[in-house]
Amino acid sequence: MGAGAKHQLVFVDRLPATLVHLRHGVTHDVLACWFSVDRSTITRAIGEVRPLLAERGxxxxxxxxxxxxxxxxxxxxxxxxxxxxxxxxxxxxxxxxxxxxxxxxxxxxxxxxxxxxxxxxxxxxxxxxxxxxxxxxxxxxxxxxxxxxxxxxxxxxxxxxxxxxxxxxxxxxxxxxxxxxxxxxxxxxxxxxxxxxxxxxxxxxxxxxxxxxxxxxxxxxxxxxxxxxxxxxxxxxxxxxxxxxxxxxxxxxxxxxxxx
Missing domain, CATH: 3.30.420 (Nucleotidyltransferase; domain 5)
Structure with missing residues (x-):
């Protein structure tokens, strides 16, 4: 518990980033500029939120x-x-x-x-x-x-x-x-x-x-x-x-x- 890299984006930012990516196909580079973070941070955030949305049914x-x-x-x-x-x-x-x-x-x-x-x-x-x-x-x-x-x-x-x-x-x-x-x-x-x-x-x-x-x-x-x-x-x-x-x-x- 608590191990690993810390999130630079809180959940209320990770969720909109994932929704925008799914709706409009915005690339991770552009989303990284919008949220002022690194591209890998956006990739990690979308990779975590996307399966959660898929499991909702x-x-x-x-x-x-x-x-x-x-x-x-x-x-x-x-x-x-x-x-x-x-x-x-x-x-x-x-x-x-x-x-x-x-x-x-x-x-x-x-x-x-x-x-x-x-x-x-x-x-x-x-x-x-x-x-x-x-x-x-x-x-x-x-x-x-x-x-x-x-x-x-x-x-x-x-x-x-x-x-x-x-x-x-x-x-x-x-x-x-x-x-x-x-x-x-x-x-x-x-x-x-x-x-x-x-x-x-x-x-x-x-x-x-x-x-x-x-x-x-x-x-x-x-x-x-x-x-x-x-x-x-x-x-x-x-x-x-x-x-x-x-x-x-x-x-x-x-x-x-x-x-x-």
Whole structure:
């Protein structure tokens, strides 16, 4: 107790420095000038506060936070709300030449170096959960299975999760609790009535799950998630910290102001 270097920044200064860094992507050098300290002091402060923000979880009500995917499934089961899941990618720096895992971060979708996270929102687009990041080459359905989404839905309450075509196959494994766009039965020479029906069903499903795209867009408004130029090892904490801050803001906007 009491060992190690003393803090030059008190907590009420370390917290704003971390928030500004996550929101606007301000570099450590600039923050060091603002707070009149050394760059290493800012780096140390952000490295200590960022995991604390990531552990807070997503706020859904006053004093109620969801920290794990299991908490989210239980919350949806109690409230009867529909969840919407989707994967999103965040561009990162290319690993150094010669690393064995260099190609692992290349996304098959964007053909760029990225990490991937799974975002789960409610039907209004409020962020309920952001998973730890995985390399960009990881498929959406593989990521969901690694997070034990199939087992949580099979053993948990009866909930409805809307997903895109990247999660097709989870519906059969979860007893229909994961709803994906309809499969195309005719690859060639499809009747006109089937084309019209398939397009109508696809658009109806897309209109139901569009809110998750809005939630992801709000996350990407933070410069830290637009494109990350720092260490990839910190991305999980950054994503979950930003998700927690955004969910707190979204929940606060829903609470009516106190009557004077």
């Amino acid at each position: 997503c706020t859904v009500a006053a004093g109620v936070r969801l920290r794990t995917l299991g908490d989210v499934i239980d919350y949806l089961g109690v409230t009867g709300e529909t969840g919407i899941v989707d994967g999103t990618e965040i561009r990162v720096r290319r690993p150094a030449a010669g690393r064995k895992d260099r190609d692992k971060f290349i996304s098959g979708k964007s053909k760029q170096n990225a990490v991937k996270t799974m975002v789960l929102t409610d039907r209004d687009g409020r962020v309920l959960f952001c998973s730890p990041t995985r390399p960009g080459s990881c498929a959406d359905i593989t990521h969901a299975r690694e997070l034990r989404l199939v087992r949580l839905l099979a053993d948990g309450p009866a909930v409805e999760i809307l997903a895109d075509a990247g999660y097709q196959g989870l519906g059969a494994q979860t007893g229909g609790r994961v709803v994906t766009p309809p499969h195309r039965k005719f690859k060639e020479n499809a009747p006109e009535w089937y084309e019209e029906m398939h397009e109508r069903q696809r658009k109806a499903h897309s209109s139901r799950r569009i809110r998750v795209e809005h939630g992801i867009a709000h996350l990407k408004n933070r410069r830290a998630l637009a494109r990350h130029l720092g260490r990839r090892e910190h991305m999980s904490d950054i994503v979950q910290a930003v998700a927690g801050l955004l969910s707190h803001q979204q929940t606060a906007d829903l609470i009516p102001p106190r009557q004077m």
